[in-house]
Amino acid sequence: MSLRNRELLNLIAVGLLTAIGFASVYIAGSEPSELDATSLTYAGIFMALYLAAHFVVRYAAPYADPVLLPLAALLSAIGVTLIYRLEPDDAFRQSLWIVIGVVLFSLTLLALRRDYRILEQYKYLFGITAILLMVLPALPGIGQTINGARLWVKVGSFQFQPGELAKIFLIIFLAGYLRDKREVLAQGRLKDFGPLFLIWGAAMLVLVQTNDLGSALLQFGIFLAMLYVATGRAAYALAGLALFVGGAAFVYRYVPHVQERVTIWLNPWTDDPVFCAQTGEFALRQDCGSFQLVKSLYSIGNGGFAGTGLGKGTFTTTGGDPIIPYLNTDFIYSAIAQELGLVGAAGLLLVFMLFVARGFRVALLADDGFSKLLAAGLTFGLALQTFIIVGGVLRVIPLTGITLPFVSYGGSSVVANFILLALLLLVSNRANMQAARGRT
Amino acid sequence: MNKQITRLALTGVGMIVALVVATTYWQAWAAGDLADRQDNQIERVAQFTIDRGEIRGNGVVWARNRAEKKGGRTFYFRVYPQRGLAAHVVGYSTQERFRTGLERSMNDYLTGQNANLSTVLETFVDKAKGATIKGNALRLTLVPRAQRAAQNALGRRCGAVVALEPDTGKVLAMYSSPTYNPNLVEENFDQVTSVTAECRRPDALLNRATAGLYAPGSIFKVVTASAAIDAGRFQPDSEFVDPGYCEVYGKRVNNYDTTRPFGRLDLHTALVNSVNSVFCNIGKELGARFLVEYMKRFGFYALPPLETPADERAPSGIYKGTKLFDPAADTDVDPGRLAFGQERLLVTPLQMAMVAATIANDGVVMKPQVIDRIVAPDGKVLVRSKPEVLDRAIKPATARAVGAMMKDAVAEGTGTAAQISGFTVAGKTGTAETGIAGLNTTWFIAYAGKNRPQVAIAAVVEQQNSTGGQTAAPVARDVLQAILGSTANS
Numbered sequence: 042m043s044l045r046n047r048e049l050l051n052l053i054a055v056g057l058l059t060a061i062g063f064a065s066v067y068i069a070g071s072e073p074s075e076l077d078a079t080s081l082t083y084a085g086i087f088m089a090l091y092l093a094a095h096f097v098v099r100y101a102a103p104y105a106d107p108v109l110l111p112l113a114a115l116l117s118a119i120g121v122t123l124i125y126r127l128e129p130d131d132a133f134r135q136s137l138w139i140v141i142g143v144v145l146f147s148l149t150l151l152a153l154r155r156d157y158r159i160l161e162q163y164k165y166l167f168g169i170t171a172i173l174l175m176v177l178p179a180l181p182g183i184g185q186t187i188n189g190a191r192l193w194v195k196v197g198s199f200q201f202q203p204g205e206l207a208k209i210f211l212i213i214f215l216a217g218y219l220r221d222k223r224e225v226l227a228q229g230r231l232k233d234f235g236p237l238f239l240i241w242g243a244a245m246l247v248l249v250q251t252n253d254l255g256s257a258l259l260q261f262g263i264f265l266a267m268l269y270v271a272t273g274r275a276a277y278a279l280a281g282l283a284l285f286v287g288g289a290a291f292v293y294r295y296v297p298h299v300q301e302r303v304t305i306w307l308n309p310w311t312d313d314p315v316f317c318a319q320t321g322e323f324a325l326r327q328d329c330g331s332f333q334l335v336k337s338l339y340s341i342g343n344g345g346f347a348g349t350g351l352g353k354g355t356f357t358t359t360g361g362d363p364i365i366p367y368l369n370t371d372f373i374y375s376a377i378a379q380e381l382g383l384v385g386a387a388g389l390l391l392v393f394m395l396f397v398a399r400g401f402r403v404a405l406l407a408d409d410g411f412s413k414l415l416a417a418g419l420t421f422g423l424a425l426q427t428f429i430i431v432g433g434v435l436r437v438i439p440l441t442g443i444t445l446p447f448v449s450y451g452g453s454s455v456v457a458n459f460i461l462l463a464l465l466l467l468v469s470n471r472a473n474m475q476a477a478r479g480r481t
Numbered sequence: 482m483n484k485q486i487t488r489l490a491l492t493g494v495g496m497i498v499a500l501v502v503a504t505t506y507w508q509a510w511a512a513g514d515l516a517d518r519q520d521n522q523i524e525r526v527a528q529f530t531i532d533r534g535e536i537r538g539n540g541v542v543w544a545r546n547r548a549e550k551k552g553g554r555t556f557y558f559r560v561y562p563q564r565g566l567a568a569h570v571v572g573y574s575t576q577e578r579f580r581t582g583l584e585r586s587m588n589d590y591l592t593g594q595n596a597n598l599s600t601v602l603e604t605f606v607d608k609a610k611g612a613t614i615k616g617n618a619l620r621l622t623l624v625p626r627a628q629r630a631a632q633n634a635l636g637r638r639c640g641a642v643v644a645l646e647p648d649t650g651k652v653l654a655m656y657s658s659p660t661y662n663p664n665l666v667e668e669n670f671d672q673v674t675s676v677t678a679e680c681r682r683p684d685a686l687l688n689r690a691t692a693g694l695y696a697p698g699s700i701f702k703v704v705t706a707s708a709a710i711d712a713g714r715f716q717p718d719s720e721f722v723d724p725g726y727c728e729v730y731g732k733r734v735n736n737y738d739t740t741r742p743f744g745r746l747d748l749h750t751a752l753v754n755s756v757n758s759v760f761c762n763i764g765k766e767l768g769a770r771f772l773v774e775y776m777k778r779f780g781f782y783a784l785p786p787l788e789t790p791a792d793e794r795a796p797s798g799i800y801k802g803t804k805l806f807d808p809a810a811d812t813d814v815d816p817g818r819l820a821f822g823q824e825r826l827l828v829t830p831l832q833m834a835m836v837a838a839t840i841a842n843d844g845v846v847m848k849p850q851v852i853d854r855i856v857a858p859d860g861k862v863l864v865r866s867k868p869e870v871l872d873r874a875i876k877p878a879t880a881r882a883v884g885a886m887m888k889d890a891v892a893e894g895t896g897t898a899a900q901i902s903g904f905t906v907a908g909k910t911g912t913a914e915t916g917i918a919g920l921n922t923t924w925f926i927a928y929a930g931k932n933r934p935q936v937a938i939a940a941v942v943e944q945q946n947s948t949g950g951q952t953a954a955p956v957a958r959d960v961l962q963a964i965l966g967s968t969a970n971s
Contacts, residue, residue, distance in 0.1 A: 068611075069553075069611065266489055266492075269485055269488075269489065270482055270485040270486055270489055271482070271485075273482070273484070273485050310518075325520070327520050328520065335520070336522065336523065338507060338515060339515055339518075339521045339522065339523040339524060340523050341504065341507045341508060342507050342508060342511060342512040342515035342516060342521075342524075343512075343515075343516070343523050343524055343527055344508055345508055345509075345512055346508065346509065347608075349527070350608075350611060353611065355523050355526045355527040355530070356523075357526070357552070358522070358526055358576065359526055359529055359549075359551060359556045359558075359576055360551075361551060361552055364522050364523055364526070378504060378507075378508065379523075382508065383504060383505060383508040383509060386504045386508070387501050387504060387505070390497050390500050390501050390504070391501075393497055394494055394497045394498070397490070397493045397494060397497065398490065398494060401486060401487075401489065401490035401493065404486045404490075405483055405486055405487070405490075410482065413482050413483075413486060414482075417486050417489055420490075420493065421489055421492075421493055424493035424494075424496055424497065425493070425496070427496075427497065427500070428496040428497065428499070428500065431500045432496075432499070432500060432503070435500065435503040435504060435506075435507060436503075437499060437500070437503045
């Protein structure tokens, strides 16, 4: 069977799953239990959308990996289903964003279908744009602080997180720059590291300006991973890690927001009241600074092995007030873990794992340095982002607000990840095409 | 570069594996601990979607559900039709204030989370079908008439009453005053906590019956007499001389009424008339450690077993500050004062009811139980309480001898106010000084029955300016009458 037909079959399976998911949410919410056509409309629109994406791939990247698009579709379907269950209005907006994402995905594929490596020529443009985008939220007037972190830009009524797009531009820049300089970098001459130190400095600056450990960790982690892949020197990665830890420790000492996040992470529960900066009074930490994390853990624990079932979870008080804030975005994993249980949450993580494994496979199969670095960077970025937010929610690392790729509610995130997917498919298409030509 | 990419891929996959492990930890390993945390609001709200088991017994409903539909989900809120009648035993289950009493300790059964195979199966099937999970119902041993009698008898005074069935340990009455209306806890907690009664601790939520610690005063002479006779050191007819006081460490300890020394008398008469000096001398003779040994046989120095939460009960014994004190040497404690229930001795009404029940039950301590049975939604009995022996405290002969003294105490001594026509009542009064002149903690412990002991009781009334015989004995009598009356009818 051809790669594209396999992709089509996978997509049909995903479409069925989506329909079942929407149906169960709808049935759980209705009394008496019944199914309504409107709930299935979502699944229908969804299916049509991905079929369109599929045909674009058929035309623009016929040799591309047949699993990545269905996996992304599955993740976004899980996301929309959950968002539909939590905030039906947001689900509509998220669907619109997915439409925009798929359009940009298609445009990227179509524009770069002959040779995406043209991007390499504009690497510095991407690098500079990435830094500009990162600094954007820190600018007064358009920057917005939400949930303690300054990640948002607001122009008029249009609101977005430039960090998501900056991540991809950064990866393109690094792939181009590192392919160019990998030999000299491997020699270890200090002056060649100039631009890299610049990036490190920028990441730290972003951390201080935006109060956000998560984004800084993500950008810097991607940078170190790509540096390692390019030079093969693990020492660089370790030295970079040391630099980051050193920088973070410095920031920890002088930035109260970061300090609080770490304290919350280490001791979310207290037996005695502690000073609560938010209210200025004394309270148990679980009622104050760490209530988001603690409630999220309660949500996860409540799910148990099999979960409560879609639509049957508890996210509001009996009076209807929300218990967990940012449930749609930062804490969507806690919602999934409660309603689908360990089975569903582990299943979701396996989908991510599969995506990551396929992404690295693309990097392995690619036959030039830029493509390898690009694919490895994009894939690792997605893996690290997943780790940072889910790890934060699970108290593996300090919690920082960042989206769960393809799943969380949020336009910038959805759009950026669809572009990421398009780039991965392009790399994969070229690699498989070369291999096919080599065989014949 | 492929070597590096492979390693990076392993790192990436490894990170996600770590997330699977962490999720497993929270959802399997730590889930129980998370669910038990008092601030777990999700668990609390989620439990309102369970059709919680009813609590009822002996013809009344102590707790039932009120189903309310909100946002597409049905919540089962608690209603307590008897309001404050047994609030401290039944407790409450709320969203904002968590749970207390049996609602808390029996939560697993009431919500169908208990590990009995049939419940596990049923809950699983309900869950899989998406149907409402039904909890198991509790049937209590409390006698509503007795609760009402206790409520009326205590009125606005602070105190508690515990009544037990001597040969089974069934809790027939357990009432703590002031009480509160559990229906108000969620909506109007201020009204619950504002206590106007003059109590030593103005806390309406405190279960004085199991966690109220009081100096026992003369009711403790029952334990002293039991120890003295059981060890063979004294007999009911052992002779004493009462000068109206007793000397301990060179200091005089007076009788309640020093103006009328009894002169020559025996142990039986001393208990009937509650003569401090006699028990003081017995205490000096026996020693503190010996008395403590016998206290332990009656259940002192251990948390009295009951189905209510452990932290809503307190052990009785000698206290040093807020901690139980087990004397290592006889000289650590004044045995003379200990023997008639002063020193630093603090006891709960439940423990003293157990003492009375033990005398009534030929010296065998029965485990107090307030739950008669636990019934599954289909009517099947999951658990039926059986009488359980905790310990043999004293020989049957000792119990009978002490019982005879207590009978005379009611017939002709300090406890005449507890007489009930047609029944034999055996009792002992107690009046413990609180340190404030004119304010005593007054006690009465007793057992009663027609031909055999049918009920044992302990009643305490706080902050009284007269004696146990005048204040606590009538309270105990009212409750005894209510129980004996209702058993006679049944």
